Amino acid sequence: MNIDRALMMFAGIMILISLLLTHFVHPGFVWFTVFIAANLIQASFTGFCPAAIIFKKLGIKTGCAFK
Template identity: 65%
Template sequence: MSLDRTVMMFAGIMVLISLALGFYFSPWWFLLTAFVGLNLIQASITGFCPAAIVFKKLGFKTGVAFE
């Protein structure tokens, strides 16, 4: 799996987890959803993505978005 797809999958999983936590436990967990969304916007504008850096160090092959 490429780095790009891994980052998108990780972001999607984080959104779904935070939505479930916000629904079942506390609405404060929705802040995690907002953080993930803002990070996606920031990464699309600047090209800097902390998750991509971590996954790259873990050995995922670079895709076209995070070269």
């Protein structure tokens, strides 16, 4: 698995968690979902993603998007 695929999986899991928190805990957790979406949008423009940096330090091989 490379960073690109790991990042998509991580983002998907975080979105599902935030939706579950919104539904079962408090509606305010919808802002967590908004934060994840905003981070994905800015990463697509800038190429900077904190999660990609962490995955790289954990030893996951780089993909074509985050080098």
